[in-house]
Amino acid sequence: EPEVTQTPSHQVTQMGQEVILRCVPISNHLYFYWYRQILGQKVEFLVSFYNNEISEKSEIFDDQFSVERPDGSNFTLKIRSTKLEDSAMYFCASSVTVDRTDTQYFGPGTRLTVL
Amino acid sequence: RKEVEQDPGPFNVPEGATVAFNCTYSNSASQSFFWYRQDCRKEPKLLMSVYSSGNEDGRFTAQLNRASQYISLLIRDSKLSDSATYLCVVNLILDTGRRALTFGSGTRLQVQP
Numbered sequence: 001e002p003e004v005t006q007t008p009s010h011q012v013t014q015m016g017q018e019v020i021l022r023c024v025p026i027s028n029h030l031y032f033y034w035y036r037q038i039l040g041q042k043v044e045f046l047v048s049f050y051n052n053e054i055s056e057k058s059e060i061f062d063d064q065f066s067v068e069r070p071d072g073s074n075f076t077l078k079i080r081s082t083k084l085e086d087s088a089m090y091f092c093a094s095s096v097t098v099d100r101t102d103t104q105y106f107g108p109g110t111r112l113t114v115l
Numbered sequence: 116r117k118e119v120e121q122d123p124g125p126f127n128v129p130e131g132a133t134v135a136f137n138c139t140y141s142n143s144a145s146q147s148f149f150w151y152r153q154d155c156r157k158e159p160k161l162l163m164s165v166y167s168s169g170n171e172d173g174r175f176t177a178q179l180n181r182a183s184q185y186i187s188l189l190i191r192d193s194k195l196s197d198s199a200t201y202l203c204v205v206n207l208i209l210d211t212g213r214r215a216l217t218f219g220s221g222t223r224l225q226v227q228p
Binding site for chain 1: 153202
């Protein structure tokens with residue numbers, strides 16, 4: 001069964017450093033998402049991406065964040081200058097369409113720890 | 116008011132028990148509804164979609180009441196492997212085309228031998 005993959009599984013960084021989290025969505029999917037989950041809290045939407053541009057972003061997704069699809073398979077989330085409060089699990093998801101009933105499939109996540 | 120509200124639990128039940136979780140959502144324009152399951156420190160995984168007429172998948176039954184903005188999940192004959200956090204998830208599509216899932220905080224289930 002095809003699945004979303006994410007690398008690395010765990011990233012430790014110093015405050016102020018840039019990090020790039022990588023995702024490979026399911027190959028025939030067209031819509032890509034990033035979510036985050038701070039330890040003990042709910043999953044929160046960050047951004048959705050379609051046709052090489054951001055289609056929606058939440059208030060969490062400020063100027064420190066950016067997304068890119070650098071090639072035909074990878075989808076990346078960059079945090080320019082990490083803060084302590086960026087420590088969280090970051091989940092990538094993808095779906096075939098934007099149909100309201102379509103399932104979003106989640107990757108295993110990257111645990112980001114900012115020291 | 117929270118967009119999606121759930122009782123955090125935990126629900127501690129013996130194997131074989133029937134357990135029900137409830138969820139309410141605040142936006143009446145919400146269009147689709149799901150239950151996801153999340154194991155500790157893992158990704159959310161779709162358990163089932165929730166349809167207006169109610170739907171069943173094996174031991175799991177989901178119900179939707181649009182008038183009351185209420186969703187439920189019933190698990191029959193609980194197994195040890197059902198122990199997890201159950202996330203109520205709502206999909207609201209706006210004129211902007213946004214299709215982002217809104218998650219509840221989850222209800223934790225612990226099935227005991």
